Amino acid sequence: xxxxxxxxxxxxxxxxxxxxxxxxxxxxxxxxxxxxxxxxxxxxxxxxxxxxxxxxxxxxxxxxxxxxxxxxxxxxxxxxxxxxxxxxxxxxxxxxxxxxxxxxxxxxxxxxxxxxxxxxxxxxxxxxxxxxxxxxxxxxxxxxxxxxxxxxxxxxxxxxxxxxxxxxxxxxxxxxxxxxxxxxxxxxxxxxxxxxxxxxxxxxxxxxxxxxxxxxxxxxxxxxxxxxxxxxxxxxxxxxxxxxxxxxxxxxxxxxxxxxxxxxxxxxxxxxxxxxxxxxxxxxxxxxxxxxxxxxxxxxxxxxxxxxxxxxxxxxxxxxxxxxxxxxxxxxxxxxxxxxxxxxxxxxxxxxxxxxxxxxxxxxxxxxxxxxxxxxxxxxxxxxxxxxxxxxxxxxxxxxxxxxxxxxxxxxxxxxxxx
Amino acid sequence: xxxxxxxxxxxxxxxxxxxxxxxxxxxxxxxxxxxxxxxxxxxxxxxxxxxxxxxxxxxxxxxxxxxxxxxxxxxxxxxxxxxxxxxxxxxxxxxxxxxxxxxxxxxxxxxxxxxxxxxxxxxxxxxxxxxxxxxxxxxxxxxxxxxxxxxxxxxxxxxxxxxxxxxxxxxxxxxxxxxxxxxxxxxxxxxxxxxxxxxxxxxxxxxxxxxxxxxxxxxxxxxxxxxxxx
Amino acid sequence: xxxxxxxxxxxxxxxxxxxxxxxxxxxxxxxxxxxxxxxxxxxxxxxxxxxxxxxxxxxxxxxxxxxxxxxxxxxxxxxxxxxxxxxxxxxxxxxxxxxxxxxxxxxxxxxxxxxxxxxxxxxxxxxxxxxxxxxxxxxxxxxxxxxxxxxxxxxxxxxxxxxxxxxxxxxxxxxxxxxxxxxxxxxxxxxxxxxxxxxxxxxxxxxxxxxxxxxxxxxxxxxxxxxxxxxxxxxxxxxxxxxxxxxxxxxxxxxxxxxxxxxxxxxxxxxxxxxxxxxxxxxxxxxxxxxxx
Numbered sequence: 034x035x036x037x038x039x040x041x042x043x044x045x046x047x048x049x050x051x052x053x054x055x056x057x058x059x060x061x062x063x064x065x066x067x068x069x070x071x072x073x074x075x076x077x078x079x080x081x082x083x084x085x086x087x088x089x090x091x092x093x094x095x096x097x098x099x100x101x102x103x104x105x106x107x108x109x110x111x112x113x114x115x116x117x118x119x120x121x122x123x124x125x126x127x128x129x130x131x132x133x134x135x136x137x138x139x140x141x142x143x144x145x146x147x148x149x150x151x152x153x154x155x156x157x158x159x160x161x162x163x164x165x166x167x168x169x170x171x172x173x174x175x176x177x178x179x180x181x182x183x184x185x186x187x188x189x190x191x192x193x194x195x196x197x198x199x200x201x202x203x204x205x206x207x208x209x210x211x212x213x214x215x216x217x218x219x220x221x222x223x224x225x226x227x228x229x230x231x232x233x234x235x236x237x238x239x240x241x242x243x244x245x246x247x248x249x250x251x252x253x254x255x256x257x258x259x260x261x262x263x264x265x266x267x268x269x270x271x272x273x274x275x276x277x278x279x280x281x282x283x284x285x286x287x288x289x290x291x292x293x294x295x296x297x298x299x300x301x302x303x304x305x306x307x308x309x310x311x312x313x314x315x316x317x318x319x320x321x322x323x324x325x326x327x328x329x330x331x332x333x334x335x336x337x338x339x340x341x342x343x344x345x346x347x348x349x350x351x352x353x354x355x356x357x358x359x360x361x362x363x364x365x366x367x368x369x370x371x372x373x374x375x376x377x378x379x380x381x382x383x384x385x386x387x388x389x390x391x392x393x394x395x396x397x398x399x400x401x402x403x404x405x406x407x408x409x410x411x412x413x414x415x416x417x418x419x420x421x422x423x424x425x426x427x428x429x430x431x432x433x434x435x436x437x438x439x440x441x442x443x444x445x446x447x448x449x450x451x452x
Numbered sequence: 453x454x455x456x457x458x459x460x461x462x463x464x465x466x467x468x469x470x471x472x473x474x475x476x477x478x479x480x481x482x483x484x485x486x487x488x489x490x491x492x493x494x495x496x497x498x499x500x501x502x503x504x505x506x507x508x509x510x511x512x513x514x515x516x517x518x519x520x521x522x523x524x525x526x527x528x529x530x531x532x533x534x535x536x537x538x539x540x541x542x543x544x545x546x547x548x549x550x551x552x553x554x555x556x557x558x559x560x561x562x563x564x565x566x567x568x569x570x571x572x573x574x575x576x577x578x579x580x581x582x583x584x585x586x587x588x589x590x591x592x593x594x595x596x597x598x599x600x601x602x603x604x605x606x607x608x609x610x611x612x613x614x615x616x617x618x619x620x621x622x623x624x625x626x627x628x629x630x631x632x633x634x635x636x637x638x639x640x641x642x643x644x645x646x647x648x649x650x651x652x653x654x655x656x657x658x659x660x661x662x663x664x665x666x667x668x669x670x671x672x673x674x675x676x677x678x679x680x681x682x
Numbered sequence: 683x684x685x686x687x688x689x690x691x692x693x694x695x696x697x698x699x700x701x702x703x704x705x706x707x708x709x710x711x712x713x714x715x716x717x718x719x720x721x722x723x724x725x726x727x728x729x730x731x732x733x734x735x736x737x738x739x740x741x742x743x744x745x746x747x748x749x750x751x752x753x754x755x756x757x758x759x760x761x762x763x764x765x766x767x768x769x770x771x772x773x774x775x776x777x778x779x780x781x782x783x784x785x786x787x788x789x790x791x792x793x794x795x796x797x798x799x800x801x802x803x804x805x806x807x808x809x810x811x812x813x814x815x816x817x818x819x820x821x822x823x824x825x826x827x828x829x830x831x832x833x834x835x836x837x838x839x840x841x842x843x844x845x846x847x848x849x850x851x852x853x854x855x856x857x858x859x860x861x862x863x864x865x866x867x868x869x870x871x872x873x874x875x876x877x878x879x880x881x882x883x884x885x886x887x888x889x890x891x892x893x894x895x896x897x898x899x900x901x902x903x904x905x906x907x908x909x910x911x912x913x914x915x916x917x918x919x920x921x922x923x924x925x926x927x928x929x930x931x932x933x934x935x936x937x938x939x940x941x942x943x944x945x946x947x948x949x950x951x952x953x954x955x956x957x958x959x960x961x962x963x964x965x966x967x968x969x970x971x972x973x974x975x
Contacts, residue, residue: 085899088799222945248942251949255907256931257894260692260824261938268685286800286895294805294821294893296812316800316897500863526865538860541970542852551853552864599865 073117074378076102076365077145079135079160080175082124085282086152089310090175090357093350094150095122097358100345101365105373114373121145125156132156136163136171146378147172147368149361154178154225164189170380172364175357177308178228179444182406186450188384191407194360194396195330197225197232198444199413200307203328203437205236205277207415208305212326213274214242217266217302219259219288220279222249229279229307245273250280257287263295266302279307289317298324310355311428319430320421326434329416331356331396334429342395353428356396363396399439405446413442453478453603453634454499459508460658461494468494469506470658476603481625481635483645486655487680492638493535495655496605499636500532501525512603527555531601535608535638537588538595539580545572548580549595556600558631565594568624586617593624603634610641622648640680642673684817689939690932695824697931698831699886703908704915704923705838706882712855712918713868713875715774716766719781722905723788724754724880728887729896730792733801743806743892750888751881758880759873766876785902792898805892827889834885835924842920851875855918910956916969926967930955 078095081087102118121143125132132151139145140163147170151157157176164171165187172191173181177200181192209216216237220226226249234244246269248262266276276297278288285306292304306327314322333343333353342362346354354362371386372378388404400411415435424430454476461469468491476482484492497503499510501522510517512528526532540548549565549572566573569590575583580591589609596604606625610618618641625635625648639645645652646666654662654676669676703725710718731750735741741749761784769776804810805823812819842848853861854868862868887901894900911930915922930952937948947954959967 083793083798085798088797222949249945250938251945253903254949255903255952256696256934257890257900257904258692258696258935260695261689261935262942264685264688264692265939265942283800283895283897283899286897290893290895294823296821312799316802316895318802321802321804502859502863521867521869522859522862523865523867526863532860532863534860534863538857538864540853540856540860542856543849547849547853551849551861552866555865595864 072115073119073144074115074369074372075143075145076118076120076368077136077139077143077148078120078122078150078361079125079132079139079148080122080150081127081152082122084127086127086175088312089282089355090150090152090361092122093346093352093354093358094174094361095120096349097346097354097362098149098365100349101362101369105366105369109373114376118369125151125153127153127156129153129155129159133159133163136160137167140164140167140169146170146380147365149364150174150357152176152357154180154228155223157181158185161185161187161190168380170368170383172368174360174364177225179232179447180228182408182450183447184449186406186447186452188407188452189380191364191387191402191409193364193409194356195328195413196408196443197228199330199442200328201229201232201236202444203413203415203442204305204307204326205233205242206240207435208275208277208303208326209237209240209242212303212305215271215273216242216244216275216277216305217269217273218244218247218277218279219262219266220247220249220307221252221254221281221284223252225281226252226279233277233279233307245269245271252284254284254287259288259291260295263288263291263297267295267297267300273302275303275305277305277307281308282313285309285313286317289321293321310357311353311430312355314418314430315428318421319418319424322418323420325418327416328437329356329414329431329433330411331359332414332416332431332433333359334426335414335433338395359396363394366394367392367397367402401439403446405452406450407452408443408446410439410443412439413437453480453513454636455509455511456495456499457509459495459498459506459510461491461498461503461506463494463505468658469498469508471508472655472658472660474653474660474663476634476636478634479629479632480651481629481637481649483637483639483649483652484655485639485642485645485652485676485680490655491658492655493607496607496636496638499525500530500605526599526601527553529556529600529602531596531599531604533592533596533604533606533609535611537585537592539583539588539591541579541581543580544577545580545583545591546576548591549598552595552599554598554600556602559600560594560597562598565598569594586613586620589613589617589621590624593621597624597628597633601633604628604636606635606637608638608640610639610644618644642669642676642680646670685939688818688820689935691820691824691828693932693935694928695828695931696934697928698828699890699904699927700908700911700931701835701924701927702831702882702886702889703904704911704927705835705920706879706886707908707912708915708918708920708923709838709851709855709882710876710879711912712920713851713872714762714766714770714777715858716770716777716781716876717774717917718879719778719905720761720784720788721781721879721883721908722901722903723785724758724883724901725887725890725904726792726898726901727754727757727788728884729803729891729894729900730796730801730887730898731884732888732891733803733896736803737801743888747885747888751884754884755877755881759877762873762876767872770872789898789902796898798897798899800895800897803891803896809892823892827893830889834882838882839920839924847871907952910952913966914956914959916966919966919968919970922966922968 080090082091098120123135149172151160152175154176157173172193174194177197179196220230280288304325309327343353371383375382375386387402390402392400398412402409414433416431417434457473459472486492498506609621652664653660732746735746809823809826811822813822813825911926915926937951941947
């Protein structure tokens with residue numbers, strides 16, 4: 034009896050563990066109700082604070098927003114539209130349903146005026162629906178899907194830092210032109226990965242290259258093994274010049290470790306990474322990624338202005354900022370500036386204030402908040418991981434090969450979008 | 453050798469033994485007869501220390517067993533022959549025999565076991581559960597003799613065996629008795645019981661209701677059989 | 683043909699991890715009747731142990747391969763004495779929940795100290811590069827893992843089949859009560875066996891460090907497959923867990939290589955196999971239908 038029950042138990046648990054196992058602790062803080070008072074501004078950071086994306090954004094993004102508030106207070110002092118500015122944060126654990134309910138809670142019960150961040154495309158799209166319904170503002174920072182400014186766009190949603198088009202256009206086009214024409218694309222088989230694969234394939238074709246093979250790997254890839262795909266990449270005819278991996282976070286680490294294990298670089302297959310954060314390079318070590326090119330939305334050691342922000346950020350957090358951290362800082366700042374200029378936190382007034390605005394700050398270079406689709410465009414950067422021998426400072430792992438001008442870095446407004 | 457007094461036992465809420473008492477003298481073979489569900493197996497399990505939820509006194513050789521664990525009791529000389537014969541599927545015949553430690557002064561050697569049971573020798577490297585029922589019963593008995601147990605607790609060793617094999621079990625028990633081994637035997641087969649045992653206890657609804665000599669069992673055989681429902 | 687050989691080889695390497703983990707789960711389940719949900723966390727601790735030793739004390743891979751499993755065995759034994767032991771008399775569900783809780787605690791403790799980002803670890807110098815097999819070449823480190831895991835499995839099998847301790851473990855696994863009634867102090871072996879199972883998980887973790895992302899959640903993802911492997915092989919069956927481990931590794935690799943047009947199949951193949959096996963043989967391939975109490 035015990036045996037039969039236990040088999041059933043384990044089989045059932047194995048199935049449910051799919052849902053449960055990945056979600057560590059770190060639940061959201063419960064916060065008391067707060068009335069929206071006339072003079073108060075509440076910023077809500079909704080992101081992954083315990084899982085795979087908690088390092089590249091996570092709690093440190095809350096710190097970045099707090100820095101923005103401090104700077105705003107210092108700049109305006111008594112002239113500020115209000116001094117009552119606070120931050121709320123919640124962990125959505127990369128689950129769309131949780132993101133949805135947390136966003137509603139933020140808008141309805143915590144008096145949040147603006148939701149920031151929201152990594153994981155599926156969760157990001159759900160929050161866009163909530164923003165539209167509640168008529169409250171939402172600046173997405175960490176999600177990649179172009180749907181936020183495409184078929185799912187709405188009046189209250191702005192897409193701030195990057196998207197799959199920016200990544201593909203930068204990395205796909207340049208790598209095809211400079212490294213090799215034939216690509217093998219490996220992507221995680223879910224919305225983000227499929228989106229990335231399509232964007233890359235299009236960018237590669239535009240640049241005169243060819244995708245000789247592509248495979249969707251399981252997501253999540255529980256075995257952690259990519260050798261079947263890596264072996265295939267080495268034996269395709271014609272042989273690919275470039276392996277384009279769209280995996281992110283820990284899965285990217287697995288792909289890169291095994292790419293090195295199978296010595297694909299020595300076999301003439303270069304590595305291009307779809308989406309990479311400085312935190313990924315830190316964990317893989319630059320040696321494992323030396324020479325890899327990717328598109329970055331922002332780099333902490335690009336110039337003096339960035340470096341100053343990075344120093345302040347490191348004092349607070351102990352780490353250098355990823356582009357998501359810098360973008361959260363920038364987004365909070367631009368929102369507060371808009372409120373200051375408009376003298377109100379009324380969402381429709383702020384949207385009108387923001388639309389078409391041209392901005393330059395620590396994150397946005399040649400930035401412009403497009404009125405047509407609410408895509409925030411800015412310069413992007415083609416980055417290459419330095420060889421270990423050239424790394425002289427911890428966290429300073431890449432050199433910027435090229436600046437992609439804002440107008441070229443992002444796609445033209447999509448006809449699918451009607452605000 | 454074995455003394456049981458005021459032994460009561462429960463399965464959850466249900467009381468199975470009610471102040472049962474009996475004794476087995478050194479070198480005696482004593483059977484415990486009773487209907488199905490009378491509590492015979494529970495009584496053996498209490499003696500072996502396998503049953504939780506009991507009260508009373510169990511003494512072996514003058515020592516109270518109290519809350520001693522089953523393995524300690526075995527090392528005091530109790531030999532356990534369970535009603536399902538207790539063969540291990542994952543152990544070979546030889547391993548089944550050599551698994552228990554030797555606990556008494558006069559253990560059978562492996563050679564002696566194999567001499568007595570050539571069938572076991574032939575199958576010595578096979579899984580014990582591939583043996584026939586009779587062979588498995590011999591194995592279970594041989595195992596406790598190889599331990600050198602002084603006191604055997606046998607739960608229906610003849611159940612389901614062909615007459616020839618029943619006789620073999622009887623021979624083995626008599627042989628053990630000749631060497632001074634004491635036996636408490638749960639048995640439904642009265643003919644067999646009177647052929648090996650010195651005395652008998654009747655267990656009914658958790659109580660020991662009668663103690664009988666061989667002659668009494670023989671004379672009341674018809675009455676007893678109908679009582680036992682056989 | 684070469685491609686088939688290569689993917690089979692890869693499958694065996696993945697399978698080596700499944701086999702080591704499933705073997706540990708099987709001996710623990712056999713002896714304690716505890717489904718150790720925390721097994722993945724100990725695998726993770728194995729990889730982290732290797733990383734921490736190297737990063738903070740310069741201790742090389744080969745030393746970690748010995749030291750980390752031993753240290754984890756001690757930790758496992760302490761946890762068994764302190765917690766698991768107290769619940770073994772109750773419904774198995776209690777220990778299932780306990781070990782699930784332990785998993786979350788261990789993961790979060792590591793997260794607290796090292797974050798969720800993966801930590802770097804490289805293969806030891808002697809095991810970098812490739813071995814040429816004529817038809818194809820294969821990373822040296824993978825060849826090493828396969829050989830090492832097979833050797834460990836054979837060693838465990840030998841110990842179980844040929845030593846007295848192994849005989850006692852088999853007997854206690856099959857029929858704990860009878861084994862006690864035959865004079866064996868089963869309880870004395872429970873803690874060491876738990877420690878041994880944990881050591882196997884730790885060993886798998888150390889082996890994984892150079893080729894997998896070392897992060898606090900690495901075990902949480904893997905253990906789900908390993909549970910499926912254990913169910914397929916038959917809960918508590920030593921041989922079944924090892925055979926199913928290598929088997930599932932190969933099936934997964936073949937599905938990835940030959941059914942890459944249908945990624946959903948490669949993703950779910952383990953569970954498809956598990957469902958099919960359970961329908962056909964509810965106790966798993968090598969499990970026995972019912973364990974007598």
